[in-house]
Amino acid sequence: RQRFFDEAAERIDRPGIATGMAWTSVGGEIMFIEAATMPGKEERLILTGQLGDVMKESAIAALSYVRSNSTALGLPKNVFEGQNVHIHVPAGAIPKDGPSAGVTMVTVLVSLASGRKVRSDLAMTGEITLRGKVMPIGGVKEKVLAAYRSGIRSVILPAKNEAEFMEDIPNELREQMHFTFVSDIRQVLDIALVPEGEHDEKIAANGDGRHRKRKGEKAVAKA
Amino acid sequence: RQRFFDEAAERIDRPGIATGMAWTSVGGEIMFIEAATMPGKEERLILTGQLGDVMKESAIAALSYVRSNSTALGLPKNVFEGQNVHIHVPAGAIPKDGPSAGVTMVTVLVSLASGRKVRSDLAMTGEITLRGKVMPIGGVKEKVLAAYRSGIRSVILPAKNEAEFMEDIPNELREQMHFTFVSDIRQVLDIALVPEGEHDEKIAANGDGRHRKRKGEKAVAKA
Amino acid sequence: RQRFFDEAAERIDRPGIATGMAWTSVGGEIMFIEAATMPGKEERLILTGQLGDVMKESAIAALSYVRSNSTALGLPKNVFEGQNVHIHVPAGAIPKDGPSAGVTMVTVLVSLASGRKVRSDLAMTGEITLRGKVMPIGGVKEKVLAAYRSGIRSVILPAKNEAEFMEDIPNELREQMHFTFVSDIRQVLDIALVPEGEHDEKIAANGDGRHRKRKGEKAVAKA
Amino acid sequence: RQRFFDEAAERIDRPGIATGMAWTSVGGEIMFIEAATMPGKEERLILTGQLGDVMKESAIAALSYVRSNSTALGLPKNVFEGQNVHIHVPAGAIPKDGPSAGVTMVTVLVSLASGRKVRSDLAMTGEITLRGKVMPIGGVKEKVLAAYRSGIRSVILPAKNEAEFMEDIPNELREQMHFTFVSDIRQVLDIALVPEGEHDEKIAANGDGRHRKRKGEKAVAKA
Amino acid sequence: RQRFFDEAAERIDRPGIATGMAWTSVGGEIMFIEAATMPGKEERLILTGQLGDVMKESAIAALSYVRSNSTALGLPKNVFEGQNVHIHVPAGAIPKDGPSAGVTMVTVLVSLASGRKVRSDLAMTGEITLRGKVMPIGGVKEKVLAAYRSGIRSVILPAKNEAEFMEDIPNELREQMHFTFVSDIRQVLDIALVPEGEHDEKIAANGDGRHRKRKGEKAVAKA
Amino acid sequence: RQRFFDEAAERIDRPGIATGMAWTSVGGEIMFIEAATMPGKEERLILTGQLGDVMKESAIAALSYVRSNSTALGLPKNVFEGQNVHIHVPAGAIPKDGPSAGVTMVTVLVSLASGRKVRSDLAMTGEITLRGKVMPIGGVKEKVLAAYRSGIRSVILPAKNEAEFMEDIPNELREQMHFTFVSDIRQVLDIALVPEGEHDEKIAANGDGRHRKRKGEKAVAKA
């Protein structure tokens, strides 16, 4: 369990990286999603990590969301202008697909553009629309279990998956983990981005699911 | 029934999004169609949402219609100049195809360019030509039923589908819903775009099909 | 019969649209061919309508003919400079192919560039070369019959199809319709383009094949 | 026999068109090859006529030969600068392939750039290298017979096909036609291009193979 | 054994080349990886050597890592600006794939940009992330054996492969070779790049695994 | 035998063409490799002659070698700037592949850029790396025999093929031909390029293998 936190803390050590949950050939998996920029007149979006068509389109939509809502997000109006944006999802040889990395992709892009790190103690999943709405995803149970096995205790899920969640996720997991259900990417950003100049808090969720609330979080009702 | 209105009202909360009806692998479906712009020297049209060839061409034609008729539409002459235009159709993992989202695509583009929101209480379907004519589409019955099941009570259909409509749509549906038949995209825009500065009226169609008439609407003759 | 004239008159209501005859999966068909321009630094030719390889090349050749002969055609030397040109052939979901829409494509491009409308009461077919010669096409009989069924009574055909025409087209059709055989696109333009400032004459061919002659027309010898 | 001369004389009526011999799905065929230019910042080479890979590369090599040897050919140093060059081979629906249209492609490009027409009474065939050498081609007999059947009596062939020619072409054909064997494209241009300001001579080869000699021509030794 | 050193010393004679370990159709192999730059407005990344999709993405990520971390790496801020970067992996006819050449690709790019040669006496393997973390790779044993057979005695491996290494690599190999385990590309660069102005030391690892330690190296614990 | 010398002397009559040895569908073959340049803002590398993937990459690497080592090669620093470079390998309809034309491609590019012709009496083969090393190639025997049959008596081979050469090439061939083994492209250029202003010497190798030595040549030890 400590393993993941060590790795996440080590890897999520600067803006532009976060822990997402998506599909690989072996089912729901947690994965780091990385973004970087470099000067580029063509302003290309470079996508690597053996991403399938749907996941690539997710990344394209994530970038468009950030660029077309830059000022509302507190970013420069022409964010990423004159830049190539590269989104990479290790491990590079494992095919990945599906739309559920969308919210994580928006998060790493805003993190990179704002210089604010992402909290290293949580994982997130959710399809993103061009307007920033968080859409339900498949495989909630598999993804939550993958997160649990990796030692993650804080997870952001789409509000539209809450009903399915209530049916599928066993009580003991709900007690040991902390879940936030969101319908808009703004809620994700409020929770996930460490305030500028502030250190990543690295608060491990404790066994009883209690957790310092942040603005926009909604505690999971225990069934 | 109320479910859709809640979602539509929540999602169609700014210019550049509307409710369309098109084909997915499971038949006629209602779907949100979103557009966004961002600075882009190449003026690319970015299309995401697992759109098939025909639906992509629909989007290309929709953008050409708007760009080549900009002044007649009350838009700036060089509308979308220096901009990338992104049209996205959630859900991102579901393949969609066919030409019937054409009118919705024109509508969201004009909405985005004019800053006028689209009415959130109606759905529309119809192929678009490069001159703005609304062409008949397939699966009228399936699309109308999908709209009905989603709680939608106002639907814009191609005038050329009216005869088929009279045969295929049961009386009880015609009584509970309100239908407008159009032959030109201008009629759609007159009905669907909320006047600038005006709030979306969110008028639910009532059970008897009566509805405040707007310019260009034509009531369905009851058989 | 009147149906088509109503539709043609309604749709061919401005420069850049004409009635062509080409191939779809169900044989020779009449179809509207539309062109529009919009600002575009790359000067792209955008082709939509599920056009096959041969039909796409036809459009490419049609545009090259117009651009490389612009002054001879009375158009600005750098016609379409700084413009994207879009040619669309509804209906958008029906695959179409073959070279026989070439003359119609040249006609809509010259119509668009000159601001002269195309006569709405005639259909035309013929392959185009880069030098503007009109080449014979296949399926003369099927195309003529499709035009007849649509109510069209004036048809432009390649001169090189005249012999085949004499064999294949029954006398009663030849008596009811009016045919012009051409070998150069200039002849087509002389016949098809309404003089600037003049209204489309919408002269329905009468049953006995008599018709006001225009320069360049050659009456069909009755066998 | 007169048919072709009529058509060739009619079609080869300005610079940028010539009669070539290449392969289609039905064997060696004579075909017109057309070139046109139009303004184009990207200086694209546009190729239409359902050309196969090898024939497309032939056209690419032909253009490179002309552009890299422009001054030696008496053309402006930056010939075709700022121009799109379009090479089209009617009929547009018939697949064509093979390298043997190379010399004709160089000829039409030089014709177009120099404003000198190509003689309409001859056909030519031969692969071209980047240095202007004329390489042997396949199907000499089939191509010569196709030319003969079309009424052509003057043919330019690669010198490297002369031995094969002597074996394969029957005496009566050799007596009725006039053949020139060339090893360098300069020889082709000397023969095929009508001097500036001079009218196309349209000299039909007479039955005994005698013909006004031009510089660079080599009479075929009768076996 | 001496063979490789001769060749490596001969070939790794200037900045921009290093010895990597990756996959070919016959398993783990050592291979030289070369980089070169040349002026190029489009700033293309040119990849040759029959590289598979995953290996190409590795190279793309390697370049993005270097460009987005240029100043931290002591390189000019706009490193490779206005340059095409070419990465080639001989032999050119052998298909290669997998992510394990990532660290070598970063190393040759930094070597090229800094003008510092890579030590010719070591081979390295490891997947690279966009943040410079070194990820575990497959086929550790096969790659180490391939290096051994080539006469290489110094190898850099991912720290995350250390456990597997301890199980799979026989004692006699561990005694005869020197291994460094790294988790960040910075450690690789510290070890592999010869200080500016300094000659490549070409120190052959001796049989007992002892070796002059450099900063950042970690001796392998003998089991 | 004289045949090839006549053709080679005739064709290798200016800079930018040389005799290479590579693979076609019928085995090892000698072939002319041609290069030409023309103005081109995009600085494209145009490759024709039905080249396979590996041979295309060879050409890409050859151009990168020349461009990234231009000053060391005595060429202008920005050689080929603002130029399209075209490499063509006749005959245009025969598929060719493999990396063994690499050294010839570098040679024709340097020949073209320097204005120095290539010796017309020799053929060469060898894979090229991005650093100019000459790598071994397959089919030495087949290629040497093809050269012999064409009348060529001077051949440049990779030094790494020397051992295989000693086993495979019969004594009588070694006595009648002259072989040079090279490990770096600089050796090839020293031998193959005719000094500026000097005429191609066209020295036929004599039957006993004696030959005027040039700098960098190494006589083949007779077994």
Ligand SMILES: [Ca+2]
């Ligand atoms: Ca797909």
Ligand SMILES: [Ca+2]
């Ligand atoms: Ca929480």
Ligand SMILES: [Ca+2]
């Ligand atoms: Ca399709």
Ligand SMILES: [Ca+2]
């Ligand atoms: Ca209504």
Ligand SMILES: [Ca+2]
């Ligand atoms: Ca085709």
Ligand SMILES: [Ca+2]
């Ligand atoms: Ca008429």
Ligand SMILES: [Ca+2]
């Ligand atoms: Ca091919």
Ligand SMILES: [Ca+2]
């Ligand atoms: Ca002659």
Ligand SMILES: [Ca+2]
């Ligand atoms: Ca793949």
Ligand SMILES: [Ca+2]
């Ligand atoms: Ca060490």
Ligand SMILES: [Ca+2]
């Ligand atoms: Ca391949």
Ligand SMILES: [Ca+2]
């Ligand atoms: Ca020698």
